[in-house]
Amino acid sequence: MDYGLDTKSxxxxxxxxxxxxxxxxxxxxxxxxxxxxxxxxxxxxxxxxDWWYAISAFNTLIETGGQFTTNAYTQAWTEGEFWKASKxxxxxxxxxxxxxxxxxxxxAYALSRSTEKYAFWILMAALIFRAMPHIxxxxxxxxxxxxxxxxxxxxxxxxxxxxxxxxxxxxxxxxFFKTVPKELDESxxxxxxxxxxxxxxxxxxxMWPGVITAxxxxxxxxxxxxxxxxxxxxxxxxxxxxxxxxxxxxxxHEGNLMWAVSAVVSATAPLFMLVMFFQxxxxxxxxxxxxxx
Amino acid sequence: MPNKTFFWFxxxxxxxxxxxxxxxxxxxxxxxxxxxxxxxxKEVKKxxxxxxxxxxxxxxxxxxKIREAKPLGKFNGFGxxxxxxxxxxxxxxxxxxETESFSAFVDQVTNLPFYKALIFTLTYxxxxxxxxxxxxxxxxxxxxxxxxxxxxxxxxxxILPMIVTPLVGSLVLFWMIxxxxxxxxxxxxxxxxxxxxxxxxxTLTWITIIIYGIWHHSPFAFVVFYAALQTVPQEPxxxxxxxxxxxxxxxxxxxxxxxxxxxxxxxxxxxxxxFRVFEPIIGFSAEGSAQSLSWLIYDNLVNxxxxxxxxxxxxxxxxxxxxxxxxxxxxxxTWKEFKTxx
Numbered sequence: 001m002d003y004g005l006d007t008k009s010x011x012x013x014x015x016x017x018x019x020x021x022x023x024x025x026x027x028x029x030x031x032x033x034x035x036x037x038x039x040x041x042x043x044x045x046x047x048x049x050d051w052w053y054a055i056s057a058f059n060t061l062i063e064t065g066g067q068f069t070t071n072a073y074t075q076a077w078t079e080g081e082f083w084k085a086s087k088x089x090x091x092x093x094x095x096x097x098x099x100x101x102x103x104x105x106x107x108a109y110a111l112s113r114s115t116e117k118y119a120f121w122i123l124m125a126a127l128i129f130r131a132m133p134h135i136x137x138x139x140x141x142x143x144x145x146x147x148x149x150x151x152x153x154x155x156x157x158x159x160x161x162x163x164x165x166x167x168x169x170x171x172x173x174x175x176f177f178k179t180v181p182k183e184l185d186e187s188x189x190x191x192x193x194x195x196x197x198x199x200x201x202x203x204x205x206x207m208w209p210g211v212i213t214a215x216x217x218x219x220x221x222x223x224x225x226x227x228x229x230x231x232x233x234x235x236x237x238x239x240x241x242x243x244x245x246x247x248x249x250x251x252x253h254e255g256n257l258m259w260a261v262s263a264v265v266s267a268t269a270p271l272f273m274l275v276m277f278f279q280x281x282x283x284x285x286x287x288x289x290x291x292x293x
Numbered sequence: 294m295p296n297k298t299f300f301w302f303x304x305x306x307x308x309x310x311x312x313x314x315x316x317x318x319x320x321x322x323x324x325x326x327x328x329x330x331x332x333x334x335k336e337v338k339k340x341x342x343x344x345x346x347x348x349x350x351x352x353x354x355x356x357x358k359i360r361e362a363k364p365l366g367k368f369n370g371f372g373x374x375x376x377x378x379x380x381x382x383x384x385x386x387x388x389x390x391e392t393e394s395f396s397a398f399v400d401q402v403t404n405l406p407f408y409k410a411l412i413f414t415l416t417y418x419x420x421x422x423x424x425x426x427x428x429x430x431x432x433x434x435x436x437x438x439x440x441x442x443x444x445x446x447x448x449x450x451x452i453l454p455m456i457v458t459p460l461v462g463s464l465v466l467f468w469m470i471x472x473x474x475x476x477x478x479x480x481x482x483x484x485x486x487x488x489x490x491x492x493x494x495x496t497l498t499w500i501t502i503i504i505y506g507i508w509h510h511s512p513f514a515f516v517v518f519y520a521a522l523q524t525v526p527q528e529p530x531x532x533x534x535x536x537x538x539x540x541x542x543x544x545x546x547x548x549x550x551x552x553x554x555x556x557x558x559x560x561x562x563x564x565x566x567x568f569r570v571f572e573p574i575i576g577f578s579a580e581g582s583a584q585s586l587s588w589l590i591y592d593n594l595v596n597x598x599x600x601x602x603x604x605x606x607x608x609x610x611x612x613x614x615x616x617x618x619x620x621x622x623x624x625x626x627t628w629k630e631f632k633t634x635x
Binding site: 037111126143162170 | 294296298299302303305306307309310312313314315316317318319320321324364365431432435436438439445447448449450451452453454456457458459460461464465466468469471473474475478479508512516519520540565568569571572575578586587590591593594595600602605606608609610612613616619620624627631
């Protein structure tokens, strides 16, 4: 802590630096290593004889004639149909984020402006819903969805992900709306606005930071989901994460495992860039529920 | 806000939650009382010059007819809950009567699928949650002490394990720890044991998954603690320094009490998330030696011949009850606070 009175000994400083460097290595090295390895052939990255091959690229040189190869990427994206999976992921993510935000802002605004007792109980119910393991919900969906013949298609999955995402979005936006002073919309109401007009023209313009944060979390949920997408989508409509799992297969024959490695890198890179760009919003979202209320 | 306006504002999100969270729970409850139909068998008499034999074969036509007429299956009451794959009431009674020592009895019980999964899930929660809190807090304290300018990139590096999906996170680690990966191969060399691998030992698998859990969840605890540390008032700390309190005493008596509500929040969230541990088991391909409750449900739902709706639903209901038990203290406390606040 940066207090003038607080003097740190050199030993403590050194210890602190070593600790942080160690932790960062543990946190980041696996990703760097996977990124590096995705440009090698399988015999190097998963070497039976010598792990050093992954660095010296012994087999990559023999098989492709270069230190690095993008074979895994080209094969996974074309033959492995990863392009289709990423297209599906984009569709799912865009719809989930926009619908969640639309429903969430309306609901959370109402909750934050209500003085009734039921608002509290609704928030508690949302907390319980948030705790439900997704797989238990999926076991409830499968049978009715089969009977109604809406299993396997993207719209069903989008609606399900929106619903699963609502409790968290509501809590997050609720704590953001609470920070917007009531007087703001009250004065608009006195001036003759309806509640919806006050919400649309007065509150939403000052709520953008909160909306962006909530949007990021919806995006991360939709983008990262495995449980729902793996079980509710058919092979054709699989998004990226279940697709990666399908590359692992039961019998790991040559090639496919490297598809999984390159697919993991392809799926992770956009997410990392997004978080790098919106780091502040992610952190404010994680702490909104905890620190403010 | 008038009730009518509230209703219209809240209707869309409320409807979504009732239809796709509330109803599925009820649907799971109903399904858990049904079991899939038995296959219809018929006797087929085959005669050849040496005499006639009667064999029993599955009548596929009849079976699919029954399945179509009653897709939910046959009513089974609490049968699914008490069968061998769930609470295994009969088996436990048998073990109790047959085994000589208590440890033998425990051994037998923990080999039953449901109890095996329950024990793994609880062990995972028990080891991951406290370590996540501790590591997250230490990282937060440590990062809070470095110069403000370089904190941004450091925070970015720290939260990486949290933002990737558990399946990807566990795969990335698995590829390193596996016997053909960089860490696994080096450990083999160091221990001079070419057969040492993750899959060969149950204990190693459990330890790996727990370490993965700590790696994945600590950043969340870190972020929340870090934000809370920014709100700790300066004056009491300065007073403590003047009074000669050591660094440890300052943390124990000033910082920790200040961020205590946040600690319970993080503990609760991470307990809820850890209880549903599932994807790492697939990522580490550890199905053989580690199964969690969520994994049992998944396994029933991807069953190749017939999807075991009833069995999955029964495990789901028991998982929900487990969650309810975990959440009960928090809910009761909130309710009491709510009552006294009025």
